[in-house]
Amino acid sequence: MMRRIISILVENEPGALSRVIGLFSQRGYNIETLNVAPTEDPSLSRLTLTTEGDDKTMEQITKQLNKLVDVVKLVDLTEGAHIERDLLLIKVRASGSQRDEIKRTTDIFRGQIVDVGPNTYTIQLTGTGEKLDSFVAAMGEADILEVVRSGIAGISRGEKVLKL
Amino acid sequence: MELLSGGEMIARALEDEGVEFIFGYPGGAVLHIYDALFKTNKVPHVLVRHEQAATHAADGYARATGKPGVVLVTSGPGATNAITGIATAYMDSIPMVVLSGQVATHLIGEDAFQETDMVGISRPIVKHSFMVRHAEDIPEIIKKAFHIATTGRPGPVVIDIPKDCTRPDEKFEYHYPESVKLRSYAPAQRGHTGQIRKAAKMLLGAKRPIIYSGGGVILGEASDLLTQLARKLKYPVTNTLMGLGAYPATDPQFLGMLGMHGFYEANMAMHHSDVILAVGARFDDRVTNTVGKFCPGAKIIHIDIDPTSISKTVSSDIPIVGPVRSVLEDLLEIIDGLQEKTPELPDSGALGRWWQQIEEWRGKHGLWTGRRYGESDRIMPQQVIESLYRATNGDAYVTSDVGQHQMFAAQYYKFDQPRRWINSGGLGTMGFGLPAAMGVQLAFPDMNVACVTGEGSIQMNIQELSTCTQYKTPIKIINLRNNYLGMVKQWQDMHYEGRHAMSTYEDSLPDFVKLVESYGHVGIQVTRLDELDARMDEAFAMKDKLVFLDIFIDPMEHVYPMHIAPNGAMKDMWLSKNERT
Ligand SMILES: Cc1cc2nc3c(=O)[nH]c(=O)nc-3n(C[C@H](O)[C@H](O)[C@H](O)COP(=O)(O)OP(=O)(O)OC[C@H]3O[C@@H](n4cnc5c(N)ncnc54)[C@H](O)[C@@H]3O)c2cc1C
Ligand SMILES: Cc1ncc(C[n+]2csc(CCOP(=O)(O)OP(=O)(O)O)c2C)c(N)n1
Ligand SMILES: [Mg+2]
Numbered sequence: 001m002m003r004r005i006i007s008i009l010v011e012n013e014p015g016a017l018s019r020v021i022g023l024f025s026q027r028g029y030n031i032e033t034l035n036v037a038p039t040e041d042p043s044l045s046r047l048t049l050t051t052e053g054d055d056k057t058m059e060q061i062t063k064q065l066n067k068l069v070d071v072v073k074l075v076d077l078t079e080g081a082h083i084e085r086d087l088l089l090i091k092v093r094a095s096g097s098q099r100d101e102i103k104r105t106t107d108i109f110r111g112q113i114v115d116v117g118p119n120t121y122t123i124q125l126t127g128t129g130e131k132l133d134s135f136v137a138a139m140g141e142a143d144i145l146e147v148v149r150s151g152i153a154g155i156s157r158g159e160k161v162l163k164l
Numbered sequence: 165m166e167l168l169s170g171g172e173m174i175a176r177a178l179e180d181e182g183v184e185f186i187f188g189y190p191g192g193a194v195l196h197i198y199d200a201l202f203k204t205n206k207v208p209h210v211l212v213r214h215e216q217a218a219t220h221a222a223d224g225y226a227r228a229t230g231k232p233g234v235v236l237v238t239s240g241p242g243a244t245n246a247i248t249g250i251a252t253a254y255m256d257s258i259p260m261v262v263l264s265g266q267v268a269t270h271l272i273g274e275d276a277f278q279e280t281d282m283v284g285i286s287r288p289i290v291k292h293s294f295m296v297r298h299a300e301d302i303p304e305i306i307k308k309a310f311h312i313a314t315t316g317r318p319g320p321v322v323i324d325i326p327k328d329c330t331r332p333d334e335k336f337e338y339h340y341p342e343s344v345k346l347r348s349y350a351p352a353q354r355g356h357t358g359q360i361r362k363a364a365k366m367l368l369g370a371k372r373p374i375i376y377s378g379g380g381v382i383l384g385e386a387s388d389l390l391t392q393l394a395r396k397l398k399y400p401v402t403n404t405l406m407g408l409g410a411y412p413a414t415d416p417q418f419l420g421m422l423g424m425h426g427f428y429e430a431n432m433a434m435h436h437s438d439v440i441l442a443v444g445a446r447f448d449d450r451v452t453n454t455v456g457k458f459c460p461g462a463k464i465i466h467i468d469i470d471p472t473s474i475s476k477t478v479s480s481d482i483p484i485v486g487p488v489r490s491v492l493e494d495l496l497e498i499i500d501g502l503q504e505k506t507p508e509l510p511d512s513g514a515l516g517r518w519w520q521q522i523e524e525w526r527g528k529h530g531l532w533t534g535r536r537y538g539e540s541d542r543i544m545p546q547q548v549i550e551s552l553y554r555a556t557n558g559d560a561y562v563t564s565d566v567g568q569h570q571m572f573a574a575q576y577y578k579f580d581q582p583r584r585w586i587n588s589g590g591l592g593t594m595g596f597g598l599p600a601a602m603g604v605q606l607a608f609p610d611m612n613v614a615c616v617t618g619e620g621s622i623q624m625n626i627q628e629l630s631t632c633t634q635y636k637t638p639i640k641i642i643n644l645r646n647n648y649l650g651m652v653k654q655w656q657d658m659h660y661e662g663r664h665a666m667s668t669y670e671d672s673l674p675d676f677v678k679l680v681e682s683y684g685h686v687g688i689q690v691t692r693l694d695e696l697d698a699r700m701d702e703a704f705a706m707k708d709k710l711v712f713l714d715i716f717i718d719p720m721e722h723v724y725p726m727h728i729a730p731n732g733a734m735k736d737m738w739l740s741k742n743e744r745t
Contacts, residue, residue: 011348015283015295026288056475063472069292069312072348164347 191238193265219249224600240278255590291319316351379406380444565621595624
């Protein structure tokens, strides 16, 4: 079992996203993270998802995705060198001596405090999924009020591009 | 350029697409379309009695002709009634275009009267679907739908059409595109030559080869090439339930159907083979039995147009993605070239021994060698199919429903041609047989069309007897009457100590003879073996009448062979109630 990051260009059509998501639930594949946004080409959206499976399952997943008429192109980023980023926004209870402690940990992880309340901090952090996991774990002492993550977005390193 | 309303554009586009029949049922959301069809009066419309039947009729038409079936239904209940038929076509890769009405655009999402999210509901059972947003897009969407439905691995395509897009008072310039291009849809046109070359070598080097062919050979119109290849190499051929007719059943190289209810010799030959050439077949669980025990000594060459069919359940050694026709053409050519250089291949000694072994299996338990079913004072179901085969000279279109009768028809009617055997394999939809037969009979008015059914299945779409009256379809319904949901009963006999939970109907069956007579058809009851042939002939002599033969068979009969499951291999079979491999 290996975690895979699949990046997909889909037609920017209503219903296209539900076809991709539906495929996963219909065939019993799991989606761990999912991220969708428009691209520079208004007719295309880029969807990045992470999933887990053995080689045979992964082969089926990519074949099944490619078979969808709305899927224009896809790449398994984990097959080559790539960059992956997840964005975390986390709101924690921060009062008294906690405030310094939290600030220090945030600095160590190169995060930013993006909102400050009398008793709360909201911290922003980007990085790999693992890095964000460690940060959330490091915040364990503090009182976590809310966590939101964008899901992983990724891109290949070097000359390789996912384009029409 | 002509100015047409959305409804008129639909009527015209179907005409321009060469559609011969629309199978459908009207309702509020499609009334503009119906009015346009009525006024142009170009494409004949067949009014069914239930939308499920419209999809099965279109499906039967498609299976028999190779052309896409076309369905028109209204929104809400019309659309949901069509779902079973769409799923049936999807599972067997049948080309179909389903036009469903939708509530007007401004009402969508408001739980409007007869609103249902058709695109959503049908999503997992269509090849693709469209929702019309602007009336002027209709011609292009229809062209795309037919293109997608009929190319690559065929399948059903749904077009959902909001009522306002078909308004008669808004007109648009009509132009039907000659062709369409979809950047994200490009089914393979040719197989990879390197792979085909490897396959040719592996095939020629085989000592215990077998060709396992399926529905893809029929869908891809490649029966002639498959037959040519098999005869050239003198290799044995087995067909899936969906592939029956792709290779002539009466040819000595044909080993019969394989799989759960496949022939002993076919399953044994598969299990003991060293090279399997799988062509347009998808290693379904009804074929493989336990995947981990599937054909342990075999290398697998797999030709399929859909990459997802390859290595989905059973891994293949030489995958070839491409249309059967072109791949088989290339394969034949490469084999010719190789045989010129190495005329000693394939190894005739090994092949001779392999055939000897196969003949031994055939002699021992072959379904067509001697009589393999029991004696009884009742009519045996197998005898009915043999009688049907005789009466129709093996040349009928045979549709079926789902159950024991379906398996008996598959085992005992020897199909020599593709597209003659019309049944629901993947979904196994009871209620398919009669409406499918209507579609076939409309396509081929002068041919014998038989619907082999059971008293359970026929009641699932029996209302279509009325459609048959209206369109004068002289179908011969062969009801294998065992007064049980026989296939269910068989499983209960074998796995539930004979507890027949909900598999019989007590005394509540209709008098089928009277029932069909009330629709204006002919009904004949048959209870004695000595009258079976005469009644069968009598039925087929009534060329312009629908005849319902209600044939009382031995209700205790089981279908054999039957794979031993779970945990069995291809070679593990029950051969009768008390005999197993
Ligand atoms: C009660 C019951 C019992 C059954 N018992 C059996 C049994 O004993 N034996 C049996 O075989 N089945 C049996 N079935 C049917 C079974 O469920 C499957 O439907 C069947 O085995 C599938 O047949 P197939 O492999 O030929 O595939 P199909 O469903 O016909 O699929 C066709 C394949 O060909 C490919 N294809 C399509 N067009 C082309 C082309 N142009 N070029 C190349 N490839 C193409 C498709 O991608 C697909 O992979 C039974 C069904 C029922 C209801
Ligand atoms: C719509 C539907 N419901 C249930 C089933 C499950 N099923 C498979 S065969 C069968 C019994 C069919 O009975 P009948 O039509 O009388 O045929 P027989 O097996 O008796 O020949 C049933 C209920 C099915 N295949 N399709
Ligand atoms: Mg029955």
